[in-house]
Amino acid sequence: MTKNNPDVDSYIAAFPKEIQKLLEEMRQTIRKVAPDAEEKIGYGIPTFTLNGNLVHYAAFKNHIGFYPAPRGLEAFKKELSGYKGAKGSVQFPFDKPLPLDLVAKITKYRIEQNLAKADSKSKKKTPVKPPKLSDKEQVTEHIQKLDPELGKVIEAIRKIILSTDKEIAEHIKWNNPSFYYTGEMKPFEPKEYKRDIVVMNLHKGRIMLVFPSGARVKDTTGFLEGDYKDGRRTVVFKDLDDVKSKEKTLKSVVKEWLSLVEK
Structure with missing residues (x-):
């Protein structure tokens, strides 16, 4: 597992303590499922990458936003039916417990998607990018x-x-x-x-x-x-x-x- 990204630390630290707690819960849940993923700030919000963007999350006025890409949401449409969302995103309101088990399932699904995509590219003999340097x-x-x-x-x-x-x-x-x-x-x-x-x-x-x-x-x-x-x-x-x-x-x-x- 990689060290904390200081830019993500700074992002989380900018919020009130109760929101920091929720963001850290999202962060650690994703990390547990994707220990080999790298974290960074992408599009201005915390992002995990593994063979490309994996998932993003962010805090807003009344909710935590979770962004696992459209296909990541479509596969769990039934489980997410009680939450507001848009194409590629879902909102977890502050007045309800975070569905961390569901976040873990969706993240795992996204890992499988990205690995399958990478495997497909490999079979096409696409030049493999050198691993990102530490x-x-x-x-x-x-x-x-x-x-x-x-x-x-x-x-x-x-x-x-x-x-x-x-x-x-x-x-x-x-x-x-x-x-x-x-x-x-x-x-x-x-x-x-x-x-x-x-x-x-x-x-x-x-x-x-x-x-x-x-x-x-x-x-x-x-x-x-x-x-x-x-x-x-x-x-x-x-x-x-x-x-x-x-x-x-x-x-x-x-x-x-x-x-x-x-x-």
Whole structure:
């Protein structure tokens, strides 16, 4: 089973707690049936994919929307007769318990559809797309495409940040290696980017680290630079020797950031 997608975490965190609970119930029910599926934000809402889009779900004013595609609903037309819906979607009102068993059945049916579709394509000798790279593999691939000397510096910074705490993970965000907190957090507005610890900025070979909420860290060493109104702070490294000389300070700043997480 894959790790939580931080964008989906942010989507769920934006709702009141009682709605968060319902969204998490949908999420975990789908995951249990489709442990090999990947989750992401698609069309602006939480989405599970497995050989293509599998199912989507979302919260609205009075209901949870579930989107298993038209064929996914047609096969369970009788069981869904008590719910409002449209082509490809069904509404589960907040004033009724979520039909999680039915969600699981429909998701399983959609898996069978997608696998059959994939098998059919394979028989037609359609070129198979390479498997999607994991977040870690995407970061590695990104670094390998850089100038070798620059890549060595980025790899050193990467190791320092990841070794600071086991709850730090990495992915590509804004087209650069980025690092985020994977642990429990209080709900927050998605646009606040509270999970993002460090985002690299490698434009034209410049080695800059951007701390989106770095202003919260009490840094008296001058390591964090800038005075941006949105709370950003930055660090620029010259070369590998510069990184090595500032390793302890970088770890200290990241640890301080982690200590300020609202759980």
